[in-house]
Amino acid sequence: MTAYVSAFELFSIGIGPSSSHTVGPMRAALAFTSRLTAAGLLGAIDRVTCVLYGSLGSTGIGHGTPDAVVAGLQGLSPETCDPTAVHGSWSGLTPGSTLLLGGERAIAFEQGDISFEPRTRLPGHPNAMTLAAWSGTTAEPLVAETYYSIGGGFIRRDGEDSAERPVITYPLPFPTGAALLEICDRDGLRIDEVARRNEESVRSPDEVDRGLDAIWAAMNESVTNGLAASGILPGGLRVKRRAAAVREHLELAEAESGRELPTEWLHSFALAVNEENAAGGRVVTAPTNGAAGIIPAVASYYLRFVPGASADGIRRFLLTATAIGSLFKANASISGAVGGCQAEVGSACAMAAGALCSVLGGTTSQVENAAEIAMEHHLGLTCDPVGGLVQVPCIERNAIASSTAVSAARLALHGDGSHLVSLDAVIETMRQTGVDMSSKYKETSEGGLAVNVIEC
Structure with missing residues (x-):
């Protein structure tokens, strides 16, 4: 399979x-x-x-x-x-x-x-x-x-x-992360190149590029729209949109200090997307809406703050994330109702970490390590949205996970790719943890923050 x-x-x-x-x-x-x-x-x-x-x-x-x-x-x-x-x-x-x-x-x-x-x-x-x-x-x-x-x-x-549901037979199938690494070693390919060969088995190269560019355009638009919008989010919690105010503060701080603030911008990008999502706006599932801000935020960070970043790098980024996300969907879950928020934000963080590691020049082993590090530190994360809204703690959680993704990528790049815990092992652990997790922590708003935060 x-x-x-x-x-x-x-x-x-x-x-x-x-x-x-x-x-x-x-x-x-x-x-x-x-x-x-x-x-x-x-x-x-x-x-x-x-x-x-x-x-x-x-x-x-x-x-x-x-x-x-x-x-x-x-x-x-x-x-x-x-x-x-x-x-x-x-x-x-x-x-x-x-x-x-x-x-x-x-x-x-x-x-x-x-x-x-x-x-x-x-x-x-x-x-x-x-x-x-x-x-x-x-x-x-x-x-x-x-x-x-x-x-x-x-x-x-x-x-x-x-x-x-006709099943597409891809030329480079991989049931596990280990199998994906074996393909890369055997054929001398990067992870994004494996994904591209699979995509190009059903679409022309130009169609693949146009499709990836359209995905990124939609992601980037959600960042841009979120950074420009203010006001109160719908739903009754009276949560104030903050991304625009953060953007204004960062622009002023950078102008005064003459230095860039990449981590703070990273946070603002994620806040922007998830505020757009909470407002019911146009976003890209990445791999879910509750985790939609992480991949666009890290990709925006790459474009803005990494020398040599390019549109082709964004395509590589998205294809690498796709291969990693496919492993989570096949071998565990990307549904908060099944596995808690570890299945959503954890999966997205792993995808973003591996993708960033790849475009920063990481080897396939380092990319796999980056994804594993990111997921390992989201194990057990519950999904308990206050008021049943994708606002608290979801919006801030995306910002923090974006930082974790960047940290995981850079930590992996400092190593040689060898590590004790494999991506497959951490995905299986996430699946088992989701099975053991009480249903009240799986997007029901019956436990955790949802019952301990007073809605007012």
């Missing part, structure tokens, strides 16, 4: 605040509506309902899940929609409201058509939702399907035939 996941799947352009609770449910609702259309049933539907289970039921309102479901039912896609068109899609409904199903069929739809079952955890995944389409006054739905939002915006339909 190959662990490789294409960069164009792992890094998907979407909207905030959550890949698993916003992007995934929107895709599921869109897929459900598309299946109704393909089956010729859209015209017969009079009502649609949705039940959100487990983590989606626990923190769905704070994560904008109901709004995302309604947007998906209306035919909107997270990749192309106007984020403002999603906000309030459900929360703004009033008695007698209607919904344009699939952008074509007008049906009655009220807030009560989406229900929440936080105490019910389906066996397929903690992030589960069942969509049902009704015709007339029948006692049973015409169609009912359950979807799982499995992290990073990826979804899986319960009972789907494997033929529905």
Whole structure:
């Protein structure tokens, strides 16, 4: 089995605040509506309902899940929609409201058509939702399907035939980090070159470059937008956006002192992205929305503060991160509802650390070491967002993890690549830790900071 996941799947352009609770449910609702259309049933539907289970039921309102479901039912896609068109899609409904199903069929739809079952955890995944389409006054739905939002915006339909998801056979498959290093040694390739050969087996070199450039452009835009925005984030916690104020302070401090402040800028880049995410803006899952600021922040740090940094270096950066992220997705999880925040921020930190080490000239062994160091120091990290919002501690956590990624990369570069703990070992440890972790620390807001911080 190959662990490789294409960069164009792992890094998907979407909207905030959550890949698993916003992007995934929107895709599921869109897929459900598309299946109704393909089956010729859209015209017969009079009502649609949705039940959100487990983590989606626990923190769905704070994560904008109901709004995302309604947007998906209306035919909107997270990749192309106007984020403002999603906000309030459900929360703004009033008695007698209607919904344009699939952008074509007008049906009655009220807030009560989406229900929440936080105490019910389906066996397929903690992030589960069942969509049902009704015709007339029948006692049973015409169609009912359950979807799982499995992290990073990826979804899986319960009972789907494997033929529905054709498997791409990549020329350089690697099930483990050790296998990836063996390929690099055997063929004399860097990790990003292994990833590129896999990408170019299904796309032309120009298409790969254009796609990577588009991913980076979206990441960079989220940094730029976040550094310019101020105000209060939505959701009731009254969290103030800080990135713009930090930017202004840094610009003044650098002008007065005549010296650069790279670490502080690194923090500001991450704050900017995650504030954009918390506001429901356009971001790139990297590999999730909750951890979306780390890779753009470290890449921005590389471009701004590393001599010789280039657009080609950014492509190498993203491809290296893709190969590392693929290992986490295949052998553990990138879902906070499965593994806690170690699966999100920890994975992103490892991806960024390995990617930075690579563009700084690290060997494949040093790159693997950098990723391992970064993940090792996130083991056991819980996901307990206050108020079910991707704000506290998520925004600051991305800034701190960005610093950890840079530190891990530079620490690895000081060594020769040899180390006691392998990346495979730390990924397996993360998986086991996630299994052992109490469910109240897995994006349910039922433990940790979520119950010890007074919301005011």
